[in-house]
Amino acid sequence: MMLFLSHQSEPIRVLVTGAAGQIAYTLLYRIAKGDVFGKDQPIILILLDIPPMLPVLDGVVMELQDCALPLLREIIPTDKIEVGFKDIDAAILVGSMPRKEGMEKKDLLKANVAIFKTQGAALDKYAKKTVQVVVVGNPANTNCLIALKFAPSIPKENFSCLTRLDHNRACSQVAMHCGVSSDKVKNVIIWGNHYSTQYPDVHHAIVNTHGCELGAYKAVKNDAWLHGDFILTVQQRGAAVIKARKLSSAMSAANAVCDHIKDIWFGTKEGEFISMGVYAAGNSYGIPEDLIYSFPVQIKNKRWKVVDGMSTNDFSRAKMNATAAELMEERDAALDFLT
Numbered sequence: 001m002m003l004f005l006s007h008q009s010e011p012i013r014v015l016v017t018g019a020a021g022q023i024a025y026t027l028l029y030r031i032a033k034g035d036v037f038g039k040d041q042p043i044i045l046i047l048l049d050i051p052p053m054l055p056v057l058d059g060v061v062m063e064l065q066d067c068a069l070p071l072l073r074e075i076i077p078t079d080k081i082e083v084g085f086k087d088i089d090a091a092i093l094v095g096s097m098p099r100k101e102g103m104e105k106k107d108l109l110k111a112n113v114a115i116f117k118t119q120g121a122a123l124d125k126y127a128k129k130t131v132q133v134v135v136v137g138n139p140a141n142t143n144c145l146i147a148l149k150f151a152p153s154i155p156k157e158n159f160s161c162l163t164r165l166d167h168n169r170a171c172s173q174v175a176m177h178c179g180v181s182s183d184k185v186k187n188v189i190i191w192g193n194h195y196s197t198q199y200p201d202v203h204h205a206i207v208n209t210h211g212c213e214l215g216a217y218k219a220v221k222n223d224a225w226l227h228g229d230f231i232l233t234v235q236q237r238g239a240a241v242i243k244a245r246k247l248s249s250a251m252s253a254a255n256a257v258c259d260h261i262k263d264i265w266f267g268t269k270e271g272e273f274i275s276m277g278v279y280a281a282g283n284s285y286g287i288p289e290d291l292i293y294s295f296p297v298q299i300k301n302k303r304w305k306v307v308d309g310m311s312t313n314d315f316s317r318a319k320m321n322a323t324a325a326e327l328m329e330e331r332d333a334a335l336d337f338l339t
C-alpha cells in the first residue's frame with residue numbers, strides 16, 4: 001500500500017523476515033524512522049512471515065502507518081518468498097525460532113537451518129546481486145553460512161551475521177566496570193560464534209577515562225575479572241535474558257541490528273573496528289575457511305575487511321580455536337540435517 005509521495009532519492013527495498021516477531025517489532029520502527037539507512041533514504045519495507053502470522057502482520061502494518069514516518073514509502077506484508085525477496089537491496093533475516101529456557105542448541109539448529117536453505121535459494125533467484133544480507137536468526141553464524149551456500153550468484157562478502165549484540169554487551173560491561181559511558185569504550189573484539197563459546201577479547205580495546213585513552217587492561221585494573229566473569233557474563237548474557245524475561249532478547253538485538261547495518265551502509269569510524277560474523281576465507285588468523293566467524297572488521301564503501309595483525313596470546317588462541325571447533329561442528333550438523 002502506498003503511503004506518501006516525495007521528491008527525494010529512489011527508495012531502497014528492505015526485507016525483514018520474522019516481521020511479526022518481537023525483534024522485528026522494534027527493528028521495523030527504527031528502520032522506517034531513518035536510524036539505519038539514513039535520514040534522507042526513502043524505504044520500501046517488505047515484511048515476510050509465515051501464513052499463520054499474516055493477521056499479526058496486518059497489525060504491524062497498521063502501527064507503522066500510524067507512526068506517520070515520512071521516509072516510509074510502501075509496506076508490503078507477505079508470506080510469499082517470491083514477493084519477499086524480489087529486487088531487494090537489503091535482507092535482514094530474523095525469522096526463525098528463538099531458543100526457550102531448557103531448549104538445546106541442537107534442537108534450534110534442526111528447527112531453523114532449513115529456513116535458511118530456502119531463503120538462500122530465494123536470494124539467489126530473486127534478489128539484486130548487490131543485496132546485503134544480515135542473518136540474525138539463531139544459530140546465526142551457521143544459518144548465514146547455509147544461506148550463503150545456497151545463493152552462489154551473490155558475492156560471499158555480501159553476507160554477514162550478527163555478533164554486534166555481543167560486541168555491545170562487552171563494551172557495556174567494561175564501561176560499567178570503569179564508571180564511564182559506553183561510547184568511551186572502543187575496539188573490543190568478539191571472535192567466533194554468536195553462541196556461548198564466543199570469545200570476547202579486550203586486549204586491543206581502548207577506554208577513554210577523564211579524556212585519557214588507556215588500554216582496557218590498564219583501565220579496568222582487574223585481570224582476573226577480564227579473564228573470568230567478564231567473559232562468562234558476555235558469553236551467557238543471551239541465556240540470562242531468556243531466564244529473566246522468559247523470552248529471548250529483542251530490544252537489544254534490534255538495536256544491535258541497527259548498529260550493524262548502519263556500519264555496513266556508512267562505514268566504521270576512522271581508527272575503530274567492530275565485530276561481525278563474516279566468511280572466513282583468506283583470514284590471517286588461521287581460522288578454518290569455510291565458516292562464518294566473527295572477526296574485528298573495518299568497513300568502507302559497503303565492503304568489510306578483517307583487521308589483520310591483532311596480536312593473540314596463548315589464552316586468546318585457545319579460545320579462538322574452541323569457538324572455531326564449535327562452528328565446524330554446527331556446520332557439519334547443519335549439512336547433515338539438510339541431506
Ligand SMILES: NC(=O)c1ccc[n+]([C@@H]2O[C@H](COP(=O)([O-])OP(=O)(O)OC[C@H]3O[C@@H](n4cnc5c(N)ncnc54)[C@H](O)[C@@H]3O)[C@@H](O)[C@H]2O)c1
Nearest residue numbers: 018020021022023049095096097098136137138162165253
Ligand atoms: N544474533 C543475535 O544476536 C540474536 C539476538 C536475539 C535473538 N536472535 C534470534 O533471532 C530470532 C528471532 O527472535 P524473535 O525473538 O524475534 O523471535 P519471535 O518468535 O518473536 O519471532 C520470530 C518470527 O519469525 C517468524 N518465522 C518463522 N519461520 C519463518 C520463515 N520461514 N519465514 C519468515 N518468518 C518466519 C515467526 O512466525 C515469528 O513471527 C531467533 O532465532 C533468536 O534466537 C538472535
Ligand SMILES: O=C(O)CC[C@H](O)C(=O)O
Nearest residue numbers: 099138237238239248249
Ligand atoms: O539462545 C540464546 O542463548 C541466545 C539468544 C540471543 O541470541 C541473545 O544473544 O540474546
